[in-house]
Amino acid sequence: MTIGDLPDSNGYIYVEANGGLNQQRTSICNAVAVAGYLNATLVIPNFHFHSIWRDPSKFKEIYDEEHFIKTLKNDVRVVxxxxxxxxxxxxxxxxxxxxFKIKAWSPIRYYRDTVLPKLHEELFIRISPFANRLSFDAPPAVQRLRCLANYEALRFSSPISTxxxxxxxxxxxxxxxxxxxxxxxxxxxxxxMVAFSCCIFDGGEQEINDMNAARERGWRGKFTKPGRVIRPGAIRVNGKCPLTPLEVGLMLRGMGFDNSxxxxxASGKIYNAEKTMAPLLEMFPLLQTKETLASMxxxxxxxxxxxxMAALDYTVCLHSEVFVTTxxxxxxxxxxxHRRYLYGGHSKTIKPDKRxxxxxxxxxxxxxxxxxxxxLSMRSHSDAKGVELKRPNDSIYSFPCPDCMCRANKTDDTKSSPAL
Structure with missing residues (x-):
């Protein structure tokens, strides 16, 4: 099939993908699904510059744009x-x-009933912001396009992947x-992350000053609004505080990972690294980062x-024997x-019970x-889950089976779009 075999386009859709690397990935995959469902032409998504991430990279600097367009050519027009x-x-x-200002987690029928008529009228619409603007649950035609975009069309650019x-x-x-x-x-x-969590770690004056300054830089008064009450103790008990390097080390040693x-x-710049990383490095002397594996x-x-930088971490983690999320x-x-998709539905992943x-x-x-x-019990629970099927309201990006794995990627019954 060639692009000429696709029905005439209903118009152009332009989305602004906000957030960091993987939030932008959500936007891209959902945009492919929406464009295909509406039989629209997708303009390569624009990456919104974020005050926290502060990365001006364009789509083609992160992903292989030519591969993206070519992979989707039989399903979605992309320019x-x-x-x-x-x-x-x-x-x-x-x-x-x-x-269009679209509510988070909108069902695909909203795009058919509300967005499509406007697209017919204008021939071009813009959706900003677009992250998380499509429900996790959708018809097979939509899920198939999400799978195609995420696991086949999105490939890191040559400089990054090499x-x-x-x-x-x-x-x-x-x-x-x-x-x-x-x-x-x-x-x-x-x-x-430490600042946003509003948790208390060593509780010293330096930490307090650093965190107050970081919150003001990144969120400009969000945490100091009148009437807002922050309860660090409750946040920690609810398992919402990021684990410290020391806590990660103790957890891993307790799970049976020894100093060999x-x-x-995988991380950004660790807060107060000289102090906080010391115990983790002592427990695991073979620890590496991208900074230790590569020259400046x-x-x-x-x-x-x-x-x-996140794309580099993503790739190295993707090919690990065990992945630990904290x-x-x-x-x-x-x-x-992605690891489930690559490794037959399940790969060794440890997701600790932080509460x-x-x-x-x-x-x-x-x-x-x-x-x-x-x-050891926590590790056993993580490793023993086997193949996990997507349940209602689960993300297809975390649970690719059955939608992305347990049937052929292209079938006649899922090819057609109900919105046409």
Whole structure:
């Protein structure tokens, strides 16, 4: 089939993908699904510059744009820019284009009943912001396009993928003592995460000043609004505080990973790293990061671009023997699903019970034997789940089976779009 075999396009859809690397990935995949469902032409998504991520990268600097367009050509028209006859109608000013403000998790029928008529009328609509603007549950035709976009069409750009593959190879070389196998740990203890959590760690004056300053820089008064009450103790008991490097080390040692374990640590710049990382490095002397695996010169093209750095971490974690997530978020959300997709529905993933961890860490009377017994049980529970099927309201990006894995990617009954 060629693009010429697709029905005439109903118009152009332009979305602005907000957030970091994997939140943008959500936007891209959902945009492909919506465009295909509405038989619209998708303009390569624009990445919104975020005050926290501060990454000006364009789509083609993160992903292989040519591969993306080619992979989708039989299902969704994708163009890298709008034709002049369209932009001329709006004086080449995107702010003049009608912008749909769509509620989060809107069902696909909303796009059919509300967005499609406007698309017919205008021939071009803009949706900003677009992250999480499509319900997890959708008809097979929509889910199939999400799968195609996420697992086939989205491939990192050549500079990122080439360097990321070399990091994987180096990590395996450093893990020779373990037959090339390594454990990847996603640690979220960067300053912005620590600040946003509103948790208290060492509670010293320096930490208090640093966190207050970080919150003001990133969120400008959000945390100091009149009437807002922050309860760090309740946040911790509810398992919402990011794990410290020390806590991660204790958890892993309790789970049976000894000091000969090869660890890859996926993270941004750790808060107060010289102090906070010391115990983790002492417990796991074979720990590596992208900064230790590569020279400053090699990292230079990626260093000041948070999404490109995250893409490197994503790739190394994807190929690990075990993946350990220590905090919620889009990175483990996508990575867990991607690993399930690659490895037949299940791969070794440890997602600790952080509520239980908080109780254990805060218990001054607990002994090592009791703690270790709890950790081994937690690890066993994570590893023993087997193939997990997507349930209603689960994300297809975390649970790709059955929609993405347990039937052929293209079938006649899912090819047609109900919105046409």
């Amino acid at each position: 890298d820019r709008l034709p002049d006859f369209i932009m001329g109608r709006y004086d080449y000013n995107m702010t003049n284009v009608y912008n 360097f990321a593959d070399s990091l994987v190879a180096r990590m395996k070389e450093h893990s020779a003592i373990n037959n090339g196998k390594y454990v990847a740990v996603h640690l979220r203890f960067e300053e912005d 374990t090869s660890i890859y640590l 010169e090699e990292l230079a093209p990626f260093k000041n671009y948070s999404s490109r 905090q919620g978020g889009n990175f483990p959300h996508f990575l867990t699903g 239980k961890l908080a109780l254990l860490f805060d218990n001054p009377n607990i002994g090592w034997k009791t703690f270790k017994r709890q950790m």
